[in-house]
Amino acid sequence: MDRQGFLHHSDRVLAAIDSNKSAKSALVASWQRSSRLHQLDPDERKGPCRVSDSQLAAARQKLEPLIRSAQGALDQLFSAVGGVGCCVLLADRDGIPVERRGAPGDDETFRQWGLWTGTVWSEESEGTNGIGTCLVERRTLTIHRDQHFHSRNTLLSCTTAPVYDHEGNLAAALDVSSCRADLTEGFVNLIATAANDTVRRIEAEAFRLAFPKARIMLLPGSETGALIAVDDDDLVIGATRTARSQLGLAPGPLADPFPAADLLGGPAVGRDGLTEAERGALQRALAGSGGNVSEAARRLGISRATMHRKMARLGIHRTH
Structure with a gap:
């Protein structure tokens, strides 16, 4: 110029x-x-x-x-x-x-x-x-x-x-x-x-x-890019910006992971919407372990704390 x-x-x-x-x-x-x-x-x-x-x-x-x-x-x-x-x-x-x-x-x-x-x-x-x-x-x-x-x-x-x-x-x-x-x-x-x-x-x-061990899923009915990361306990531990925009989540680490079933749908059980399949899996593990929570958690491959949390959410009480 x-x-x-x-x-x-x-x-x-x-x-x-x-x-x-x-x-x-x-x-x-x-x-x-x-x-x-x-x-x-x-x-x-x-x-x-x-x-x-x-x-x-x-x-x-x-x-x-x-x-x-x-x-x-x-x-x-x-x-x-x-x-x-x-x-x-x-x-x-x-x-x-x-x-x-x-x-x-x-x-x-x-x-x-x-x-x-x-x-x-x-x-x-x-x-x-x-x-x-x-x-x-x-x-x-x-x-x-x-x-x-x-x-x-x-x-x-x-x-x-x-x-x-x-x-x-x-x-x-x-x-x-x-x-x-x-x-x-x-x-x-x-x-x-x-x-x-x-x-x-x-x-x-x-x-x-960023989430190599998690399941990466698309929010139902969402556009490409609205992805969430779900861990082995079926908790949402990550979300892309597009997903956060739809869910009303702020940027940064998810301080309080929440059940994937709340987003992905399925038969609602209890107040947090976990599936009947999860309820059945926990009950079978407890029955097979004689009501021993630690043993049931081991059979399911989750921690004892996670087992207690899931039981509380689903209203499952330990059987003797």
């Missing part, structure tokens, strides 16, 4: 910031944050900052389980978009790409633009951009060319989706970026759909790896 183009974009951004459009426009609200909160200049010519190799290594290590979960999904996404001049980036919560997919023939171009691991794309650092603004607004979005805050980034088109970890916390952002000038709105929409599908696969795989 020439000097005149820089000034034209800068003037447009500053005029929008001084208007009252931010109440109606998420884009202008982001421009305002960039200018007023982060004190950035849209006419800044200096390129994006980079972290040191040791800082990048630390960022990768912190996100390692998610990176490991994402490998196959990133490969599949790049196979769909790489041939049309796009690169794929997985950035951490600080907006630093820690994993990347790109065609060797495009690498030098993307490296010059800063679409590379270790470059800082937070909104605080780069103003309105796909990765940084996605992390702030926590939604899938596209920042297309002159929607960027910095004039030097207006040749980029970036579509980004947030990625949540196994406890429902914002963990990363998945970005598909291009420097092509001929991207149509229809193709950008396809990229957004592909990015969202990839995020669901990454989150599902990360969830499975």
Whole structure:
């Protein structure tokens, strides 16, 4: 972009910031944050900052389980978009790409633009951009060319989706970026759909790896991604962000696991809805052990405390 183009974009951004459009426009609200909160200049010519190799290594290590979960999904996404001049980036919560997919023939171009691991794309650092603004607004979005805050980034088109970890916390952002000038709105929409599908696969795989000994189940009647983890005692011990949204659960570890039967349905028995099959299994184990709770628990492969809890819930009393 020439000097005149820089000034034209800068003037447009500053005029929008001084208007009252931010109440109606998420884009202008982001421009305002960039200018007023982060004190950035849209006419800044200096390129994006980079972290040191040791800082990048630390960022990768912190996100390692998610990176490991994402490998196959990133490969599949790049196979769909790489041939049309796009690169794929997985950035951490600080907006630093820690994993990347790109065609060797495009690498030098993307490296010059800063679409590379270790470059800082937070909104605080780069103003309105796909990765940084996605992390702030926590939604899938596209920042297309002159929607960027910095004039030097207006040749980029970036579509980004947030990625949540196994406890429902914002963990990363998945970005598909291009420097092509001929991207149509229809193709950008396809990229957004592909990015969202990839995020669901990454989150599902990360969830499975976080609960390797649990049964992973889909909430009945729910959309893809609403997964729960159920332990050997039929207690829900984990839930994805989508499942938590439907169940009204806050992010973080589940402090109070609850019976899976409450969610999955089945014949209700007692106040907590455990199944008749579970009642029968406990009664048979108690009968076979002569009413000895410890022996019944051993036969069922559960702890004595769990056995007592299940008996109390089902209203089963020890027989002598």
